[in-house]
Structure formats: C-alpha cells, structure tokens
Amino acid sequence: MRISIMSQMQRSFSIDLPSLIPLQLPSHQTNKEVDPRSLMFKKNVYGKPEVDWQNCKNCNNQPLHFNISHTDSLIACGVTVHVPVGIDVEDKERKIKHDVLAFAKRFYSADEVNFLATIRDPEVQRKDFIKLWTLKEAYVKALGKGFSAAPFNTFTIQCVPGTEGGYNLCKTSEVTAHPLEETKKCNGGWKFALLELADSHYAAVCTEDDQANEGAPMRVIVRKTIPFVEDQLISERIFL
C-alpha cells in the first residue's frame, strides 16, 4: 500500500481526492493504467468515502481502496489494491488534557488499560496512548461501518513481541463459560502497521488480510506528495 503525505497545510483546505492518488496507479486485472482524474467518488452507507467504480463487473472486489486522515499540519492518504484500508495520523507531541489513564479507562479495553498502567514514564505513556489511539482509529476506519460497529472497548490492539511496529488485534468476547473471564480471539483478519511520518506524526495503517495472501506481511511504501506535481519516495518497509 502507499501512503502519501502532504505537510505544512493550513487549517482550511479542501482535499481534492484524485490529486492524492499517486500519479501512476498500479495496473490491475485489465492491465491498463487508470488516470486518477477519471476516478469518481462516493460514500458508502455509513459515510466512508470510496471510489465509485461505475463500470465494474464484480463490485464486491473493488480494485482500489483508500482512506484519509489529517491533522493541522499533515494529510495522509493510504491507497491499497483489493483490500480495505484505514489510516489515522496524530501529532506525536499532542498533549492530552485529561489524565491518560482516566481517558483509557473510559474508552479503551481492559487489557490496553493494564498495558498503559505498567508504563512509569508519563511521556512514554502518553506516546503509547496516542499510538494506540491511531491504531484503534485505523481499524474502525478500515472497517468502514461507523464507530458503533466497533466500540473502542470491545477490542484490544497489542504489540507483537519481537517485531518493531507490528501489532495485532484481539476482539474480546463476553460470551464465555466463565463469567469473569473474557475470551479473546486474536486471529488474523486485519493487519496493522505503525510508522512515523515527517518526524512529527504517528501514522497507523490497518488493512484487511487478503484471503489470497493470508498471513503475508504488509508492505508499506511512503511517498511525499505535491498534488499533481510530484511524488517523492520516502521509504518502503515490510511489517511482519
């Protein structure tokens, strides 16, 4: 997948969606290049913006997906082929006005609260809180069914040990033989990556596991974009 970033934007802007799609799209089944300017857009029934493939034969398998997130100073657009994607960016230095743990207890899952509670350095705790926020937002946005489809306290995102920036998703289920235990399903289905953009932002990316390539690592290409002018390759990385 590709992420395009535009930095130093002023607050009031309107995003011209086709301008964020990379200048050269990968060719899909028909082996033709698609001119981004010919793309039409629409919103799904939950309000998530999508490409409107007006002439597609099999619209259940859309060739191109995207998702956008922005802060005061940066816009990020994630583009994937064949799998839904969600992306969320936050300023690394963003201050939380409330007590981080109180905030987490209110909105995050119990496991995530426990994880944050073990971090003694308040600065590290704040950063991990923000990382978790972006990861959780990215998942909900990838799902594309609105916030009520996946309330934040019904799923846990945790680091995969031994990886850098690798995370996985556990859904808590309350239906269990032991009422005090919550069973967790941590199987795949969704892949996550957490990166830093422009040295100033955390970006979390979530994609659906492609059934054809189940378990395959996520390859993330980051480009910096000046719309309609140029794409500059920043990095390419595999997330296990």
Added chain:
Amino acid sequence: SGNGVVSVSSALEQKDSSSCTGGCVRSVYWLNLPPSMASLSTTSLSFKAPSIQSTRIYQVISFVYCNHHQVLHKASSFKSISFGRFQSSKRLRLQISCAAKPETVQKVGDIVREQLALSTDTALTAESKFSALGADSLDTVEIVMALEEKFDISVEETDAQNITTIQEAADLIEDLVQKKPAAQGS
C-alpha cells in the same frame, strides 16, 4: 391526553404549497406551540394534516419557537423529523425536541474553545462544526469528557463520536441532564 400525546389539529396553518422537482409536493405548515407546551421536549405530537396520501413518504423539517426564546431554530440545528409510510390513519406522529438553551450552547462553546485552544477572535456559533474548528476525533472525545465533567453526565461512546457541532453537543447534554433521576443543578 394521558399518554402524553397532544393533538393540535386546529393550530396547524398551511402557509405555502409548492411542487418541487421529481413530482413531490411540498407543503409548509406553521405550528405555534403554546407556552404551556414549552416543557415538552420528548413528547410525541400528533396532528391531522389535510391532503395527506397514505402511500407517500413524508419528511418534515420544522421551525419552532421554543421556550419563549423567540429564536428560530433552523432545520440544520434541529433534529429533523422524518417518518415512513403510514397506513390507515392520517395522523402524523412527530417527535419534537426543543433545541438546547442558549446558556448550554454557551457553556459548550467555552469548553470547545478551551480544548481546541482557539483564540478569542475565533467566532463560535451553535452551528460551528468541530472539524471546521480543527478538531480531530481525539479532540471530540476530549471535549465530550470535559462536558461530562462539567454537566455531571455520562455519554455513550457512540454518541460521543457522533457529535459534530456545538448545537448537537448542547442538545445531547440537555437530553441527558433531563433524564437524570433527581434534578440536580449544573
């Protein structure tokens, strides 16, 4: 009547009738709620309207004078009322919620201003959208937490994430405050 339904068929005046494109017919009815009804915030109101065809779908966007504030609440800041097909009866059931009091809107505005660190020059109105003021989803949730503390209420997570304007926040707050078991001053 005893079940909280009020009929105001006589109060309905037809002001304007016009056709809009696509063959729909738009009629504007003006409904003045008498002062004694000012406290009805969640009661359903039914009235008879002439020339209603039972097979059509109607959407009503209301303008209401609330609580003597003499403020015209526009549809955008008001819960729009829509209802599906109704079969036999020509009675239309509406749910009208009065928009929040100006003081509540003001208090919400103050909290928003503080959370988003807006300068005093930044104009805030009830219709101001959080996203237009520079708030992202994390800001919205922080604003809601601050409102919970200020008004001593508890907001459902999905409601929290769906608030987009100052008016919506104020309306939700007043709704929740009103539902609290014992009346408590804020």
